[in-house]
Amino acid sequence: EVRLVESGGGLVQPGRSLRLSCAASGTNIEDYAMLWVRQPPGKGLEWVSIISWNGGTTHYADSVRGRFVVSRDNANNLMFLQMNGLRPEDTALYYCTKVLCSGGTCYAGAFDVWGQGTFVTVSS
Amino acid sequence: QSALTQPPSASGSPGQSVTISCTGTDNDIGAYDYVSWYQQLPGKVPKLIIYDVIKRPSGVPDRFSASKSGNTASLTVSGLQPGDEADYYCCSYGGSSNWVFGGGTRVTV
Numbered sequence A: 001e002v003r004l005v006e007s008g009g010g011l012v013q014p015g016r017s018l019r020l021s022c023a024a025s026g027t028n029i030e031d032y033a034m035l036w037v038r039q040p041p042g043k044g045l046e047w048v049s050i051i052s053w054n055g056g057t058t059h060y061a062d063s064v065r066g067r068f069v070v071s072r073d074n075a076n077n078l079m080f081l082q083m084n085g086l087r088p089e090d091t092a093l094y095y096c097t098k099v100l101c102s103g104g105t106c107y108a109g110a111f112d113v114w115g116q117g118t119f120v121t122v123s124s
Numbered sequence B: 001q002s003a004l005t006q007p008p009s010a011s012g013s014p015g016q017s018v019t020i021s022c023t024g025t026d027n028d029i030g031a032y033d034y035v036s037w038y039q040q041l042p043g044k045v046p047k048l049i050i051y052d053v054i055k056r057p058s059g060v061p062d063r064f065s066a067s068k069s070g071n072t073a074s075l076t077v078s079g080l081q082p083g084d085e086a087d088y089y090c091c092s093y094g095g096s097s098n099w100v101f102g103g104g105t106r107v108t109v
Helices: none
Strands: A003-007 A010-012 A018-025 A034-039 A046-051 A058-060 A068-073 A078-083 A092-102 A105-114 A118-122 B009-011 B018-023 B035-040 B047-050 B064-069 B072-077 B086-093 B099-101 B105-108
Touching: A003 A092, A003 A105, A018 A034, A018 A092, A018 A118, A034 A078, A034 A105, A046 A068, A046 A078, A046 B099, A058 A068, A078 A092, A105 B035, A105 B047, A105 B086, B009 B018, B018 B086, B018 B105, B035 B064, B035 B072, B047 B064, B072 B086
Parallel strands: A010 A118, B009 B105
Antiparallel strands: A003 A018, A018 A078, A034 A046, A034 A092, A046 A058, A068 A078, A092 A105, A092 A118, B018 B072, B035 B047, B035 B086, B064 B072, B086 B099, B086 B105
């Protein structure tokens, strides 16, 4: 069974930094593009960032570009999200997820395994 | 990167069908066949139920079906069951390696 487990969330003051981690088990993440998606309390899902299988390509939502950096360590089955210059509106449950791949084909936009999320609260 | 537009709520009686719309633009839903749908049961993580507009992952019952016309995608849940009560989110590729979700629709059975 493929599992993703996020960690690193917590309470942080505005302007400070936090680093989230996503640990995978049951699969080698080097086979997949990986993403971060967040969900503010009581609100909907928001795509945050995507990283290609080898980390060579990364993309960000406008709301976090220039402040957040996604990276991965395939050797240790880990993905990270370095969050700098945090704002109160970044307060959310942060999920890591992976792209569905089957039979040698990966399906863009099909995010098939999700972690339980790690909560980030930005407040003074 | 504006969110896709979904109705905030929808409802139906057990056994009936409910259809949820997801409206985007020429730059996302209208431009790409990368629409997916996610079911989020209360207190749970999102679950992929539709991808590539109409495809169902293994294990998702065929009571869940979807379509797309122009800039609007739709999800239909047939034979509604109490366990289908959840928030449903659409998602589309928005170009330039960006992804956009809808605001979510709460389905009540």
